[in-house]
Amino acid sequence: MxxxxxxxxxxxxxxxxxxxxxxxxxxxxxxxxxxxxxxxxxxxxxxxxxxxxxxxxxxxxxxFSESERALFRSLIRVSGVGAKLALAILSGISVDEFQRCVQAADTSVLVRLPGIGKKTAERLIIEMRDRLPDLGVAPAVPGGIGVPGEASAVQEAVGALVALGFKPQEAGAMVRKLPSEGRTAEDLIRQALQGAAK
CATH class of the missing domain: 2.40.50.140 (Nucleic acid-binding proteins)
Known part of the structure; x- marks a missing residue:
């Protein structure tokens, strides 16, 4: 390993x-x-x-953190959750927020993530409740440098969102409604995911 x-x-x-x-x-x-x-x-x-x-x-x-890896490993043990969906969950919600949702049995945030319906959200809460003590929470670390060029940043952001489970048209709409001037792909992806979670 x-x-x-x-x-x-x-x-x-x-x-x-x-x-x-x-x-x-x-x-x-x-x-x-x-x-x-x-x-x-x-x-x-x-x-x-x-x-x-x-x-x-x-x-x-x-x-980046051991807590992210621990959550990923726990998620892929849940029935119906594969690696791609686990990555999408980690991309759209922090370990802290995921823990809060499970502890409060709050499905409203989880169903906004790509690929998560109400039944999957309920199953995640039930199956993850007993595994939460195994997850450590690491502090956020700033950083990240993107690819220069507005067009390539938009294309990369759309491609990343599609890879995370969003439909191409949906991903394109999410990114194109954001101001792209001077933004990196990481900026656009972050804002698109934040917008999807609202």
Whole structure:
């Protein structure tokens, strides 16, 4: 099992990134909560990892904090929640807020996340209630540098939202209603997700 990777951030195109560790490029998928905290390409980064092994693929996931990874691991054990949906949940809600929703049995926030209907939200609350004590909460760390160019930032933001489970038309509408001048893709994705959660 690969517990963490520390190396040079070689590329980042949400939701995927590549870390160069001693000349080997490890490709990872990560939630937007992690993307917002990544340094600039070429700088050193350390991410906690989870390796998913299936018959057709070995997929590595990266997380900025251990609490994010712990929540991801708990989520994928819930019936009907796969890795893609778990990443979408982590991209749209913080570990703190998710804990609050589960403790208060509040489905209203969860159903605003892509791919989460009322039944799935209720199942998450029931199945996650006993697992919450295992999740630590890490403080937020500022950071994140985007890709220059308004057009490429919009395209990257739309692509990331589609990868997180939004329909292409829905993702396009979410991003295009935001002012894009001088904004990075990470800015646009963050604002689009915040708007979807309201």
């Amino acid at each position: 690969i517990g963490f990777l520390r190396g040079t951030l070689a590329s980042k195109h949400a939701p995927s990134l590549v870390i160069d560790v001693g000349g080997v490029g490890y490709e990872l998928d990560a939630p937007m909560s992690t993307f917002f905290k990544l340094p600039a390409v070429g700088e050193t980064v350390m991410l906690h990892t989870h390796l998913q092994v299936r018959e057709d693929a070995h997929t590595l996931f990266g997380f």
